[in-house]
Amino acid sequence: MLPDHVTLVDVGPRDGLQNEKEPVSAAHKIELVHRLQAAGLREIEVTSFVSPKWVPQMADNREVMDGIERRPGVRYSVLTPNLKGLDAALATRPDEIVVFGAATEAFSQRNINCSIAESFERFRPVVETAHANGIKVRGAISCALGCPYQGEVSADEVERVVRLMKDIGVDHCGVADTIGVGTPRKVQAAMERALRHYPIAEVSGHFHDTYGQALVNIHACLQMGIAIFDASVAGLGGCPYAKGATGNVATEDVLFLLNGLGIETGIDLDRLVDAAAFISGVLGRKPVSRTGNALLAKRAG
Amino acid sequence: MLPDHVTLVDVGPRDGLQNEKEPVSAAHKIELVHRLQAAGLREIEVTSFVSPKWVPQMADNREVMDGIERRPGVRYSVLTPNLKGLDAALATRPDEIVVFGAATEAFSQRNINCSIAESFERFRPVVETAHANGIKVRGAISCALGCPYQGEVSADEVERVVRLMKDIGVDHCGVADTIGVGTPRKVQAAMERALRHYPIAEVSGHFHDTYGQALVNIHACLQMGIAIFDASVAGLGGCPYAKGATGNVATEDVLFLLNGLGIETGIDLDRLVDAAAFISGVLGRKPVSRTGNALLAKRAG
Numbered sequence: 001m002l003p004d005h006v007t008l009v010d011v012g013p014r015d016g017l018q019n020e021k022e023p024v025s026a027a028h029k030i031e032l033v034h035r036l037q038a039a040g041l042r043e044i045e046v047t048s049f050v051s052p053k054w055v056p057q058m059a060d061n062r063e064v065m066d067g068i069e070r071r072p073g074v075r076y077s078v079l080t081p082n083l084k085g086l087d088a089a090l091a092t093r094p095d096e097i098v099v100f101g102a103a104t105e106a107f108s109q110r111n112i113n114c115s116i117a118e119s120f121e122r123f124r125p126v127v128e129t130a131h132a133n134g135i136k137v138r139g140a141i142s143c144a145l146g147c148p149y150q151g152e153v154s155a156d157e158v159e160r161v162v163r164l165m166k167d168i169g170v171d172h173c174g175v176a177d178t179i180g181v182g183t184p185r186k187v188q189a190a191m192e193r194a195l196r197h198y199p200i201a202e203v204s205g206h207f208h209d210t211y212g213q214a215l216v217n218i219h220a221c222l223q224m225g226i227a228i229f230d231a232s233v234a235g236l237g238g239c240p241y242a243k244g245a246t247g248n249v250a251t252e253d254v255l256f257l258l259n260g261l262g263i264e265t266g267i268d269l270d271r272l273v274d275a276a277a278f279i280s281g282v283l284g285r286k287p288v289s290r291t292g293n294a295l296l297a298k299r300a301g
Numbered sequence: 302m303l304p305d306h307v308t309l310v311d312v313g314p315r316d317g318l319q320n321e322k323e324p325v326s327a328a329h330k331i332e333l334v335h336r337l338q339a340a341g342l343r344e345i346e347v348t349s350f351v352s353p354k355w356v357p358q359m360a361d362n363r364e365v366m367d368g369i370e371r372r373p374g375v376r377y378s379v380l381t382p383n384l385k386g387l388d389a390a391l392a393t394r395p396d397e398i399v400v401f402g403a404a405t406e407a408f409s410q411r412n413i414n415c416s417i418a419e420s421f422e423r424f425r426p427v428v429e430t431a432h433a434n435g436i437k438v439r440g441a442i443s444c445a446l447g448c449p450y451q452g453e454v455s456a457d458e459v460e461r462v463v464r465l466m467k468d469i470g471v472d473h474c475g476v477a478d479t480i481g482v483g484t485p486r487k488v489q490a491a492m493e494r495a496l497r498h499y500p501i502a503e504v505s506g507h508f509h510d511t512y513g514q515a516l517v518n519i520h521a522c523l524q525m526g527i528a529i530f531d532a533s534v535a536g537l538g539g540c541p542y543a544k545g546a547t548g549n550v551a552t553e554d555v556l557f558l559l560n561g562l563g564i565e566t567g568i569d570l571d572r573l574v575d576a577a578a579f580i581s582g583v584l585g586r587k588p589v590s591r592t593g594n595a596l597l598a599k600r601a602g
Contacts, residue, residue, distance in 0.1 A: 180595070183561025184520060209513075212554035212591030213561070216516045219485060243602055244587075245595040253513035260484025260514070286545075290513030294481070294546040301544055 003227035005264040009204070010036050010251055011045040012279070013064075014079060016236025018048065018057050019247065020283060026060040028282045030067040035275035036233060037074050040267035041251075045098065045230075048079035049089040065092035077138065081112070086126050096136040099123045100176075101164065103141050103157050106149035107178075111142070120164040127169045139170035140206060144190050145182030148241045159193035166197045173198040174230065177217065179241050180210025184220035191224055204228035207249050209288075210239050214249035215257050222261070229254060234276035235288030250289030252276055269295070304528035306565045310344040310505070311337050311552055313580070314365075315380060317537025319349065319358050320548065321584060327361040329583045331368040336576035337534060338375050341568035342552075346399065346531075349380035350390040366393035378439065382413070387427050397437045400424045401477075402465065404442050404458050407450035408479075412443070421465040428470045440471035441507060445491050446483030449542045460494035467498045474499040475531065478518065480542050481511025485521035492525055505529035508550050510589075511540045515550035516558050523562070530555060535577035536589030551590030553577055570596070 013032055017024050029047070036044055046068065052059035061078065068076065077096035080086040089097060101119050102108040108116045127137050141161045147153055158175065165173055173194045177187070187205070194203045205221045207214035207229070218229055232248035239245040252272055258265050269291075276292040287293055314333055318325050330348070337345055347369065353360035362379065371377065378397035381387040390398060402420050403409040409417045428438050442462045448454055459476065466474055474495045478488070488506070495504045506522045508515035508530070519530055533549030540548040553573055559566050570592075577593040588594055 181561075183558055185562055209591055210595045211557045212510075212516055212551070213558060215513055216520045216558060219517045219520065239595070239598075242595045242598040244598045246591050250513070256512045257484055257514060257517060260482075261486055290510055290547050294511045294540070294543045297540075297543040297545045 001225065002222045002261060002263060003225055005227060006222070006258055007043060007228045008041065008251060008254060008265055008267060009043040009045060009077075009228065009230045010041045010233055011206075011230045011248065012036070012233040012236040012251070014045040014047050014058070015230075016232040016248060018055055019237045019240060020057065022283050023057070024282060026063040026067060028279070029060070029064045032233070032275065032279050033064075033068050035271070035278055037071050039271035039275055040265070042073060042266060043075045043077065045077045045079070046094075049085035050079065050081060062088070062092055065094070080126060082122055083125055083129065086129055090133055094135060096138050097126070097130050098138045098140060099126060099170065100140045100142055101161050103143045103153050103161050104147040104150045107143045107147050110149060116161060116164065120168055123170070124168045131169065136171050137169070138172040138174060139165040140174035140176050141165075142176050142178045144175045145177040145186055146179050148179050155189045155193050158190045159196065162194050162197045172202045172204065174204045174206050176206035177208055180208030180213060180239065180246070182207065182217050183213055184216055187217045187220050188224060191221055191226060195224075200225055200227070204230065206230040208239065209235065209246045209249045209253075210242060215253060218249070218254060219257065222263075233272065234280050234292055236279065246288055250276070250287065250292060252287070252289045252291040252295070256291040302526065303523045303562060303564060304526055306528065307523070307559055308344060308529045309342065309552055309555060309566055309568060310346060310378075310529065310531045311342045311534055312346040312507075312531045312549065313337070313534040313537040313552070315346040315348050315359070316531070317533040317535075317549060319356055320538045320541060321358065323584050324358070325583060327364040327368060329580070330361070330365045333534070333576065333580050334365075334369050336572070336579055338372050340572035340576055341566070343374060343567060344376045344378065346378045346380070347395075350386035351380065351382060363389070363393055366395070381427060383423055384426055384430065387430055391434055395436060397439050398427070398431050399439045399441060400427060400471065401441045401443050402462050404444045404454050404462050405448040405451045408444045408448050411450060417462060417465065421469055424471070425469045432470065437472050438470070439473040439475060440466040441475035441477050442466075443477050443479045445476045446478040446487055447480050449480050456490045456494050459491045460497065463495050463498045473503045473505065475505045475507050477507035478509055481509030481514060481540065481547070483508065483518050484514055485517055488518045488521050489525060492522055492527060496525075501526055501528070505531065507531040509540065510536065510547045510550045511543060516554060519550070519555060520558065523564070534573065535581050535593055537580065547589055551577070551588065551593060553588070553590045553592040553596070557592040
């Protein structure tokens with residue numbers, strides 16, 4: 001039984017543009033968020049509050065958050081890996097914050113220079129402070145289906161991180177296939193571990209299309225009743241572990257699937273393609289989206 | 302219950318290269334077939350016997366068929382839309398021939414300039430002659446999930462063509478999503494109609510990735526036990542109905558899915574990527590395959 005309604009969280013402005021080499025102005029980022037909410041997106045990951053030394057692409061985080069004309073019913077989230085980031089973010093009134101832990105020690109060490117357990121000890125006060133300010137905390141597990149350093153990742157390793165998240169009070173558990181190597185059986189095994197500790201309304205999937213498997217994995221999750229997915233307009237983001245390969249699944253492609261299945265999202269495909277065409281124009285290239293390109297080709301032809 | 306073993310039919314040399322504007326030499330086509338069989342493909346759609354006035358890309362059909370070093374256990378098929386084509390094909394000893402009918406009158410009229418019923422009357426002697434020569438006949442239903450002229454296509458329309466195929470003795474029923482608009486429920490409804498008239502071992506799916514839905518549709522078929530799929534190495538082919546959009550699903554992407562599901566195919570992914578890199582080099586561009594590009598990026602990086 002598939003869900004009747006699915007929520008798509010567009011992570012393009014943050015997770016997408018963070019990985020784009022070309023600098024994108026705050027004004028263009030704000031315009032992208034406006035176009036996404038006009039298309040009907042109800043959750044948008046806007047920016048991150050990380051040191052601009054590490055992520056210069058998001059140095060305009062405050063300007064972007066302050067520049068958005070917020071719509072009632074839309075939730076705006078930001079990535080805040082530590083208390084310093086959260087303190088800066090609080091002034092911009094996000095609806096949710098996002099924290100990331102890795103499923104493997106190898107990725108945790110190389111990506112954030114500490115063990116998995118240490119990363120969650122750092123998140124603990126972030127979660128407490130967010131909650132004290134009435135802000136929901138979304139957690140995400142990187143490399144839940146495979147790791148660029150370790151290779152295979154077991155469901156036990158995923159569940160270990162799910163427990164750590166739950167222990168420190170993270171409200172929502174996202175399972176992320178950072179390098180896109182997951183296929184349906186492995187995805188369902190990982191999701192099953194998340195569902196042991198979180199209600200289905202607080203479990204989501206974040207899939208990359210590096211090997212073309214994102215939609216089939218989303219469909220496998222839908223068949224379990226999971227109804228929240230990250231996606232990135234125009235497939236913004238790329239893959240930092242294989243230059244030139246595809247990264248985040250494109251929101252347009254996910255929406256085409258959901259529309260075909262008769263699942264409600266509240267999102268208008270034509271206006272979403274407008275948003276994809278807008279940001280792709282800013283970046284000077286075609287969307288990395290099968291549906292986006294097909295519909296733009298039809299419009300042109 | 303998914304099948305233990307799946308047969309992939311690589312249609313790249315015929316369905317793929319037929320739609321490529323760049324001329325490809327017979328020697329390169331023969332080399333592509335050799336690389337595909339070296340990778341473990343056991344069914345290859347090699348060429349078509351159609352008037353070179355209509356399909357100049359396949360004018361070298363005889364040279365290609367005669368130039369292949371055939372391997373035991375590999376089946377070589379050719380497209381033969383009429384008796385004249387079949388007569389020419391017979392001299393090249395194909396293992397199978399392929400005939401195409403459309404699911405809609407609009408597509409049949411515009412594509413082959415006759416009604417659906419008329420097209421099957423033309424196929425009748427082709428099937429008889431093929432059988433008299435000990436050659437199997439694969440039928441395929443174009444536009445089974447959507448038509449560029451009519452729009453939506455019903456399962457009843459699909460079943461009508463399945464019956465016509467069965468009536469004239471076609472051995473195998475392929476259901477083809479020519480414009481790539483299918484999604485799992487519609488695909489399963491169409492397949493269910495094919496399965497009313499053909500045993501599951503003689504039903505296959507042919508999916509296009511124009512809207513990114515090919516793998517999710519293949520997975521939906523696998524869940525019904527269907528175990529034969531067309532695919533095109535490097536995603537060769539494009540989409541004649543949306544210039545610049547994706548066409549045939551890439552064999553590499555399908556194989557990544559099947560490998561992940563633990564389904565046997567006999568195909569080696571690395572050697573398949575070699576074949577994709579070879580033909581893409583001939584065409585002077587990157588493969589239209591997520592998996593192909595990701596693995597080539599990893600090799601380069």
